[in-house]
Amino acid sequence: MQNGPATSTIHTMADVWDAYRDELEGVEDQVRKNLDSSVTLVNTVAAHILSGGGKRIRPLLLLLCARLCGYSAKDHLILGSLVEYIHTATLLHDDVVDDADLRRGRQTARKVWGNQVSILVGDYLYSKAICQIVGFRNQAINEVLSEACRKMAEGEVLQLYYNGNPQITEFEYRRIVEYKTASLIAASCRIGAIIGNASADQQAALFRFGQHLGIAFQLADDTLDYAANGDRLGKSLGQDLRQGKATLPLLHLLQQCPDADKQMIKDRMETRTLTEADLLRIISLMQEYGSITYAMERAHELVVAANRDLAPFEDSSPKRALTVVADYMVNRDR
């Protein structure tokens, strides 16, 4: 089995992209090849979002986990592309649900073609992916992926349910994050393990790795919404609060800040109105009470836990790459 470059040469994400460039290009080929609907509008819309600068994190994790478990054939390329299809389907629906005009600095599909198209092409990409997955005749893959899809949908409904409600607990917030974000990342890791013929213990370890990583990623993403340079992430700050979504830094702040500020925040969340001055005040309070630091520390703890999940595996290039990816997923804006 080829394990790629020597372990010692992988230190940064650039090294990872470089070491696995051929395989990631193989995933891209599959992404393009499967846009073969006889309905051209489907292909146009799907191509718009699939070429929108996504980092292909899920296919990357799938292929790294497969390589980690000694997989040396080619199914991981198409499986990676199908996981990306499912992810893309959820983005098409999320953008409608969130009324979003921009994604990664580009117009969303719903902005260009309308909500109706975005909903239906999302349905198409999801059902197309399920069709192709079924063609692999692998029960374990069917189970892990369909379960992930069910959880993602539950997480999205749960998030909507708590929208505008400042009473949401950190426990419920974490459940939303685990369901809506970590499910598909964990499933991607486990699919890599499954095709790599890993033991049940190894499969479970890589699934946990994906769960820890997925939650860490969302925690960091939610925190960057109050801390990042807006331009670099392709969206402006405070979007979650504007949409009535309470995330970890805000939940921390609500625990810590004086009642008057608490009331102001709850009011903004319930009414979904947020002036620039409100936002600056909230960000300044978050800095004062350490809410950004608190949330990022939780994210980093989860990355430590994720790396611990890799302990049973021997050192190798893919293992080294997985730790680099894990770190990258909570440090994207630095």
Added chain:
Amino acid sequence: MQNGPATSTIHTMADVWDAYRDELEGVEDQVRKNLDSSVTLVNTVAAHILSGGGKRIRPLLLLLCARLCGYSAKDHLILGSLVEYIHTATLLHDDVVDDADLRRGRQTARKVWGNQVSILVGDYLYSKAICQIVGFRNQAINEVLSEACRKMAEGEVLQLYYNGNPQITEFEYRRIVEYKTASLIAASCRIGAIIGNASADQQAALFRFGQHLGIAFQLADDTLDYAANGDRLGKSLGQDLRQGKATLPLLHLLQQCPDADKQMIKDRMETRTLTEADLLRIISLMQEYGSITYAMERAHELVVAANRDLAPFEDSSPKRALTVVADYMVNRDR
């Protein structure tokens, strides 16, 4: 094997409901039992639409085809409920896409809880059904159902693509109908055949039966939009045209009527404006040029073709019931 009542006692839909009451109640039990999300909003919304007076045609066809092929166990009840879940998921999304306020005389889920909830609970019901289907570990069922879902999504996009376009051909219209409506009906019939251990020929025959029936059903439904008593169908007339959808009676009329009327119809379709006077004029033209009759004749031809698909099967109660259901599906408003 129990084949239910004597063939001679099944003449009307009431006889069919009566003969298979216990099994249909078994389907209902499964429909309710599977509303077990930990997210209560999911269960509430799903229960609203699932208890909205649907006829359970797809589960009924599945169970009749299973019985026709000699199936005597219980999996058809849960499989029937899952096919109904998938159908319900498409209705939740259709209502958003069509901006519909009423379905079967009741408020739509999107009207009660909003578009966001309707989209996401649709996603949930679909992914939940796929999860449960996968649990049957039956490759043939996985394939026929995932393929049907893909086609449904393609059909919906195609319909949207042609929305407001009076240039659509009868060929394209039929493709939309086959994809969006007949796919799941045909799949339901084939799943019955699969669990009944039918031969490949028998499976193909029942799949064709479902296809013919599904297209006939949609043709009749589209025609009733210009001919039915609005109250009885729970919706007012001319809805398709109001939404810019050209259906068979309208396509026929566009071929037959004078240029001035043709221009008026095309204009109303493109602008999606339709006064009561326009609609009455169009319905009167349809009567004059035989467009309603033409479309209903095509539907009845397809029912004849569907019954021909049943020829290889010996006479039995389920076969008799299938012919009654086939007839009912194009004669619901009489």
